[in-house]
Structure formats: C-alpha cells, structure tokens
Amino acid sequence: MKSGSALTPKVILELRQVCKDFHTRQGRLHVLDKVSLRVRRGDFLCLLGPAGCGKSTLFHICAGLEEPDSGQVLIDSQPVAGPGPDRGVVFQDGALFPWLTVRGNVEFGLTMQNVPAGERRERCDEALELVRLRKFADVNIHQLSAGMRQRAAIARAVVLQPKVLLMDEPFAALDAQTRNIMQEELQRIWAQTGTAVVFVTSNVSEAVRLGDRVAVMSFRPGRIKREVPVHRSRPRLADDPHLMEIRTFLVRDLKEDAHLAVEEELGDA
Amino acid sequence: MRKSHGQVVALALGLLLVWQALCMSEGWPPEVLPAPSDVAVAAWRMTWSGEFFASVWMTLRRVAAGYLLALVAGGGLGIALARYGRLASVAGPVVRGLEALPAICWYPLALIWFGAGEWMLLWVTAVGPFFAVASATDEAIRAIPHAFVKAAATLGAGGWSMYMRVMFPASLPRVLVGLRVGWSYAWRSLLAAELLVRGVGLGDLLDRGGAAETVAAMLVVLGLGLVVERFGFEPVEHRVRLRWGA
CATH class of the missing domain: 3.40.50.300 (P-loop containing nucleotide triphosphate hydrolases)
Structure with a gap:
C-alpha cells in the first residue's frame, strides 16, 4: 500500500x-x-x-x-x-437489441464472457433489481418506455461490473x-x-x-x-x-x- | 383479420355458384369454360391416376433445389457486397439491374446452355431469387444501425459472434422481405419454364389435357402457393414483427 x-x-x-x-x-x-x-x-x-x-x-x-x-x-x-x-457503455438511444428480451440484452455481455447460465441469470436479476426492472425481464424492448430502455441499458452495462x-x-x-x-x-x-x-x-x-x-x-x-x-x-x-x-x-x-x-x-x- | 375468414369462404362459394350457373346456362361451351363440376371430375381422375402427385412432387423438388441454391449463393454474394465497398460499388448496380430482368427471360439462353432438362430448370428457378436475395441481404446489412455494432463491441462481441448474434438478427426483418420476393420469383419462373418444356411437372400439367384439366392444375398451383405463404412466410414474419416491434 x-x-x-x-x-x-x-x-x-x-x-x-x-x-x-x-x-x-x-x-x-x-x-x-x-x-x-x-x-x-x-x-x-x-x-x-x-x-x-x-x-x-x-x-x-x-x-x-x-x-x-x-x-x-x-x-x-x-x-x-x-x-x-x-468500461461499461451507455449510449444516447440505449442501443438495446430489439431481437432480445430485456434479460437477453442484460445477459449479452455475460454470454460473450462464457459465464454459465445459472450465474448469468443471477447476475442479470441483480442488475435488473438495481435499476428496478426485475418485473420486466421477459419483456420485448419495443414494449418499454424511453426511460425504462435507459434503465435496461444501464443494467446491461453494470452487470459486467465495469471499472x-x-x-x-x-x-x-x-x-x-x-x-x-x-x-x-x-x-x-x-x-x-x-x-x-x-x-x-x-x-x-x-x-x-x-x-x-x-x-x-x-x-x-x-x-x-x-x-x-x-x-x-x-x-x-x-x-x-x-x-x-x-x-x-x-x-x-x-x-x-x-x-x-x-x-x-x-x-x- | 380472423373474423373475415367466414366472409372470404362465403365469397369464394358465391363465385363458384355463379361460375356453375354461367356454365349451365348453355352460353359457354365446356371446351371454353369448364364448369366447376367438370373441374372436380377432372381433378378426381388426375388424383387417382397419380398425375397430380407426380407433378406436385417434381415441381416442389425443383423449386426447393433452385430456391435453396439461390439462398446460399445470393446470401453469400449479399454479405460480400456489404463487406467489401469496392466490390459493391462495381457489382452492386449490376446485381440490382439484373434483378429487374424477369427470370423467365433467361429461358432461351438456359435452353442453349443446358438443353431442355433439369439444369435448365434449375437455372431459370434460381436466377431470380439469387439476385433478389443478394441485393436484399446487401441492403439489410448496410441498414443495420451503427449503434448496435458499437454497443455489441463494448459488450465483448467480435468476429464470428458479431456476425451471428448481432449482424444476422439485426438484418433479419429486411432479409425476410428479400426471401419472400425471391420465393415468388422462383415459383413463377419455374412454372413458366415447365409450361414451355414437355415432361413431368405442374407447369406441364397445365397444358396437357382439356380446359377442365387446366383449371384443376391451376387450382393446385394456387393452393400450393397459398400454403407456402400462409404456413411458411407469414408465421415467421409475424413472429419477427412481434419481437422487433417493427
């Protein structure tokens, strides 16, 4: 130290x-x-x-x-x-993937890191809890309001525990x-x-x-x-x-x- | 949409009745306009003689082969066009130009190249969807919002995973439009080519017997086309629209 x-x-x-x-x-x-x-x-x-x-x-x-x-x-x-x-990144329009659900989006980065499914799910739930979107995990992106999209985008970035x-x-x-x-x-x-x-x-x-x-x-x-x-x-x-x-x-x-x-x-x- | 099904069936039955009534009024000889009852008799006979099944099977095999070949080759060309700017600036306009040419126009040349056989039919079937799928794939990839690719890169996607998990799903709605257009090109040009050569096939069946046989074959062609649309393309497009929200 x-x-x-x-x-x-x-x-x-x-x-x-x-x-x-x-x-x-x-x-x-x-x-x-x-x-x-x-x-x-x-x-x-x-x-x-x-x-x-x-x-x-x-x-x-x-x-x-x-x-x-x-x-x-x-x-x-x-x-x-x-x-x-x-480095977690959040863009102006969220840039969420419309072909994935909220959960699919949040788990995307974890999938890229080959995190096993069980841990992925847990960490995704935590991140969604943090942005208060837990109830909307299985919703499609176009069903979210603009504010909720930015919450999801934040969850997608912080779930990777960026510096x-x-x-x-x-x-x-x-x-x-x-x-x-x-x-x-x-x-x-x-x-x-x-x-x-x-x-x-x-x-x-x-x-x-x-x-x-x-x-x-x-x-x-x-x-x-x-x-x-x-x-x-x-x-x-x-x-x-x-x-x-x-x-x-x-x-x-x-x-x-x-x-x-x-x-x-x-x-x- | 669903509620109108009954009305559509009613309209079809109504037309059938008017048609039958016209034919029974003696103004129309059956060699010119066969009555629905004549068509039903012809269809019954052709079903039992095995002509229908042989023709349907042959035509479906040809259209499947031509269409799948066009998907693979056209999709590949489309990806290459989107990927390499130099290639696209030269070949792009040519591809879009050739798409405008009705595929049946290739028939005489294909006949010279391959003779009146399966290879000629494959060429005529595949050439239309090939250009349609190539230009649709190219445009679909170019239309992918840059933000998706950037976001995916920050999440760790790259190379193969970028293609399979981002570029492919992001371009899917537009590619599907190309697939559908390509299918209609393949179906139409194959039937036209079959009509022009003798041999087994639905197109040939159209022009083999009398007017009643022709109408029976027309109904089979119509029915097959509707089945592919209704159970092939529509459910897929519906699901994609629901997901993507487009």
Whole structure:
C-alpha cells in the first residue's frame, strides 16, 4: 500500500494528451487538442460542452471505439486497446437489441464472457433489481418506455461490473419529467455500485446536478478549459440554490463556445 | 383479420355458384369454360391416376433445389457486397439491374446452355431469387444501425459472434422481405419454364389435357402457393414483427 492511498482513491481512467483530427472536404478539423483527464475510483465526472465540441469523440476514444491520433488512454494504468468489459457503455438511444428480451440484452455481455447460465441469470436479476426492472425481464424492448430502455441499458452495462461507466448523453432524448427521475435514479445507482462514472452532456443543469466535477470543453479545438468541482451532498435536488449558482457561472462560461458552434453549424461562408 | 375468414369462404362459394350457373346456362361451351363440376371430375381422375402427385412432387423438388441454391449463393454474394465497398460499388448496380430482368427471360439462353432438362430448370428457378436475395441481404446489412455494432463491441462481441448474434438478427426483418420476393420469383419462373418444356411437372400439367384439366392444375398451383405463404412466410414474419416491434 502506498501512503495516502486511503485519502486519494486510485486513478481508474486516465487520458494523457489525447489528440484527434478529422479530415473533411474543408480540410483538417482539430477536434481534440491535448486532452488530459483523470478519473478516480468512485468519481462522478461530467463532461460538458456545446454540440460539436468533440465530447462525443472523446467518449468514443475512452470506450475504445475510436483511436486517438496521439496521446494515451489508460485503464488501471494499462493502455486501452479497443473496447472492453472494464468500461461499461451507455449510449444516447440505449442501443438495446430489439431481437432480445430485456434479460437477453442484460445477459449479452455475460454470454460473450462464457459465464454459465445459472450465474448469468443471477447476475442479470441483480442488475435488473438495481435499476428496478426485475418485473420486466421477459419483456420485448419495443414494449418499454424511453426511460425504462435507459434503465435496461444501464443494467446491461453494470452487470459486467465495469471499472468505469461511460455514458453519452443518456437522458438527452427523454422528456423533462423522465429525465429528472432518471437523474435521481442514476445518483442512487452510482451510490449503490460505487462505480466511477464519466457522463457526457450538453445540459448544464444536468452536469451540475450529477457531477462531483464538471469538466468544461471548449469548441474547436476541443480542450478541457476548466474543471469545476461541485461540493454538495447527495441526493441533490434539481433546484438546489448552490447548484444554481454554479450553473449560472457555467452557462456564461459556455456562451461564447456555444455561439461559435452555432455559427459553424449555420456555415457563414 | 380472423373474423373475415367466414366472409372470404362465403365469397369464394358465391363465385363458384355463379361460375356453375354461367356454365349451365348453355352460353359457354365446356371446351371454353369448364364448369366447376367438370373441374372436380377432372381433378378426381388426375388424383387417382397419380398425375397430380407426380407433378406436385417434381415441381416442389425443383423449386426447393433452385430456391435453396439461390439462398446460399445470393446470401453469400449479399454479405460480400456489404463487406467489401469496392466490390459493391462495381457489382452492386449490376446485381440490382439484373434483378429487374424477369427470370423467365433467361429461358432461351438456359435452353442453349443446358438443353431442355433439369439444369435448365434449375437455372431459370434460381436466377431470380439469387439476385433478389443478394441485393436484399446487401441492403439489410448496410441498414443495420451503427449503434448496435458499437454497443455489441463494448459488450465483448467480435468476429464470428458479431456476425451471428448481432449482424444476422439485426438484418433479419429486411432479409425476410428479400426471401419472400425471391420465393415468388422462383415459383413463377419455374412454372413458366415447365409450361414451355414437355415432361413431368405442374407447369406441364397445365397444358396437357382439356380446359377442365387446366383449371384443376391451376387450382393446385394456387393452393400450393397459398400454403407456402400462409404456413411458411407469414408465421415467421409475424413472429419477427412481434419481437422487433417493427
């Protein structure tokens, strides 16, 4: 045991100077510029930025679905080579498989690891219990509401007991009420599992409510321009006045980048 | 849907009665339009002579062979087209173009190549579904949402398991449409080709005796087609629709 390890938990996910360019007809786009991040065990990090700032690319690089041009991604000090079960991934639309039931989806990753059927079933039941979908184990995906789909997607990721849970705007497509409930639920699930979470969002209120830290990204080149800690006990309410203060600061901070992003999108040639 | 079954049967019986009445009104000689009773007599005779069974068996064997061959070869070509972009950009339009050609148009050429035998019939039967299944498989694989493949990769799927547990089920609804279209191509072109060559087969049976025998054979062709649709494709498509929610 190294000294101080009890005070500062171990680093689970580390990005070192990650760079990524995209080549388009207009030329080279500098999407990510020397992005460095550290996520420790039990952390809840929100990655906040305007649309098109590269946060989705960064997410894909963390998940191992894309490779950086330069720089390193380390999981438990080991370099990442492709996707792996040490990182649970939840996509915006859930990306559940419609040809499988809820149980089939949650057990999919376990099947890939050749976990025997009995243990698979047990672990699946536990995960479904955690997201409160136990009763819906044998239901087809299209019969679930949007919120329930995201619960199932979370169960499918956490059942593999990942070291870090990567979530790419998972609640962006939900209506306001469902989104609010899912934010509460995610805080509960995070507290129960203790898994580190990297949560990508373009919604300031969501970032402030969920994160221990909010890493703010700038628009082109995508950089982490600051990290804002959020010291507030949980569960946090959406209308907490302290959170509102941080929110106001972040909205102002993001404004210029958001304008740049919109102008780029509208393409003033 | 189910409730209308009785009405469909009633309509069919009604048409049958009108048909019989027309024939009995003397305006229609039986060589031109045989009465249902004549057809029933012909069918009875052809059943007992063994002609029906021999023809049905022969035709079903041919259509099964041609269709299965087309599934394997067309499915393989479809997967290759989806997998290799360079191949698809050259061969894709050719495949879709040849699908537009009615398969019976191959008959004269197949006759020159293979003579008036089983190989010619196999070619004419298989060529239609081959192109239909190839282009449907290609399109189905391309239409798979990228999110499924990404999600599966993060869950540990890759290589063979990605093909069998993700790509195959994800493309199934669209592939089924191609299978159904391919089946109708195979069935239609085989019967047309059988009509053109002498020998055992339902197509040949259509043109062997008088008008009553022709109508009896038509009813058998119709019945077989309905059975394949009703008990082959419909239940599978129904189950897939229920599951996938499409």
